[in-house]
Amino acid sequence: MKTQVGIIGGGPSGLLLSQLLHLQGIDSVVLERQSREYVLGRIRAGVLEHGFAKLMREARCGERMDREGEIHHGFFIAHDGIRQRIDLHALTGGNSVIVYGQTELTRDLYAARDAAGGQVIHNAEDVKPHAIDSRQPYLTYRRGDDIVRVDCDFIIGCDGFHGVSRKAIPKDKLTEFERVYPFGWLGVLSRTRPVSPELIYATHPRGFALCSLRSQVLSRYYIQVPLADSVEQWSDELFWDELKRRLPDDVAAQLMTGASIEKSIAPLRSYVCEPMRWGSLFLAGDAAHIVPPTGARGLNSAASDVYYLYHALVDHYHHGDDRGLDEYSAKALARVWKGQRFSWWMTTLLHRFPDSSAFERRLQDTDLAYLFSSRQAQASLAENYVGLPF
Numbered sequence: 163m164k165t166q167v168g169i170i171g172g173g174p175s176g177l178l179l180s181q182l183l184h185l186q187g188i189d190s191v192v193l194e195r196q197s198r199e200y201v202l203g204r205i206r207a208g209v210l211e212h213g214f215a216k217l218m219r220e221a222r223c224g225e226r227m228d229r230e231g232e233i234h235h236g237f238f239i240a241h242d243g244i245r246q247r248i249d250l251h252a253l254t255g256g257n258s259v260i261v262y263g264q265t266e267l268t269r270d271l272y273a274a275r276d277a278a279g280g281q282v283i284h285n286a287e288d289v290k291p292h293a294i295d296s297r298q299p300y301l302t303y304r305r306g307d308d309i310v311r312v313d314c315d316f317i318i319g320c321d322g323f324h325g326v327s328r329k330a331i332p333k334d335k336l337t338e339f340e341r342v343y344p345f346g347w348l349g350v351l352s353r354t355r356p357v358s359p360e361l362i363y364a365t366h367p368r369g370f371a372l373c374s375l376r377s378q379v380l381s382r383y384y385i386q387v388p389l390a391d392s393v394e395q396w397s398d399e400l401f402w403d404e405l406k407r408r409l410p411d412d413v414a415a416q417l418m419t420g421a422s423i424e425k426s427i428a429p430l431r432s433y434v435c436e437p438m439r440w441g442s443l444f445l446a447g448d449a450a451h452i453v454p455p456t457g458a459r460g461l462n463s464a465a466s467d468v469y470y471l472y473h474a475l476v477d478h479y480h481h482g483d484d485r486g487l488d489e490y491s492a493k494a495l496a497r498v499w500k501g502q503r504f505s506w507w508m509t510t511l512l513h514r515f516p517d518s519s520a521f522e523r524r525l526q527d528t529d530l531a532y533l534f535s536s537r538q539a540q541a542s543l544a545e546n547y548v549g550l551p552f
């Protein structure tokens with residue numbers, strides 16, 4: 163098999179890149195290890211920057227997002243029983259975010275690839291990149307007893323944190339940066355009316371909590387839990403009780419509870435690997451960087467990688483200009499680190515660290531008091547939340 167761009171991973175990064183390239187007449191093949199049902203069965207976040215939404219429209223995949231997604235002009239931070247609204251729209255000169263589940267977004271991308279006859283190969287076992295330090299790289303994967311070879315000009319690693327692509331870069335050529343947080347997020351999805359039309363990020367001596375949504379009949383809630391906890395320890399009843407304790411009384415009184423249809427614990431980690439290119443291999447999304455979900459940057463950082471790669475590949479194929487490819491790693495990392503800083507700051511601001519000193523807790527409270535009292539501080543938060551320019 164021969165193509166121009168070989169993509170490992172059929173998650174949002176790989177599919178969005180493949181679709182954008184297709185619209186520019188550039189051929190690609192996506193190799194996905196899992197089945198489509200499995201990929202679409204994963205519950206992930208769903209706050210889209212305005213730049214990402216624009217890219218989805220450019221990929222001609224924005225119709226359902228714009229129809230079913232919710233435009234949010236603000237969100238709340240709750241602390242000490244007070245809710246402070248962060249007016250994204252007013253503080254950023256009219257920008258906002260779209261709340262639309264990553265699962266639905268991925269479904270739209272698959273539909274667009276199918277409609278265009280795109281090659282997305284599922285259940286591709288044992289995917290391996292080869293000759294990445296040459297100009298004739300290729301991929302192989304196993305289909306039953308056969309090894310299938312895909313010759314290409316470039317390999318894009320969109321295979322997430324646990325993929326093969328990052329591991330193909332010689333260890334001594336890679337620098338890794340990591341912060342693992344001493345807690346996780348216990349998330350629940352429930353067929354209940356959301357407690358608030360806008361998201362509420364709550365900080366409380368018992369720990370962080372988040373009230374989010376997927377629609378007006380599907381709610382998503384999270385509470386901070388010790389890393390050692392297991393889902394089995396948390397009955398629905400225990401979850402709702404603990405969530406209520408961490409919310410302002412008036413919000414807790416409004417909270418509609420119900421049976422969880424999904425419940426899972428996600429560890430919190432900040433991770434970046436540099437560089438994001440090695441020879442003919444380029445990394446994008448979770449394959450190169452992970453953020454704690456507090457800043458809602460994960461998917462959006464992946465989208466900015468795709469934005470830079472897409473333009474660099476178009477410049478290469480349409481204009482024979484490789485500057486974008488040569489600058490990709492530096493450009494993508496510059497924005498990735500801003501997302502890392504914002505996510506780390508939001509996580510540090512809103513969570514209770516088991517080993518924090520009295521001095522650190524005072525600083526945390528003061529950071530919140532400053533944020534609640536300063537329009538400039540809120541504007542800085544808002545511009546990061548709606549998405550910094552690409």
Ligand code: APR
Pocket residue numbers: 170171172173174175176193194195196201206207264286289320321322323324325326446447448449460461462464
């Ligand atoms: N071979 C082929 N496919 C693979 C392999 C492999 N060896 N390893 C992983 N994959 C696939 C996974 O099954 C997954 O479908 O790569 C895909 C990676 O998708 P994501 O993890 O969703 O990563 P990405 O597309 O970069 O999207 C980033 O996803 O996890 C969220 O918070 C994250 O929102 C961010 C977004």
Ligand code: PHB
Pocket residue numbers: 206207208209361374375382455456457458
């Ligand atoms: C979610 O809706 O799942 C969600 C929203 C905002 C976040 C993280 C997760 O910061």
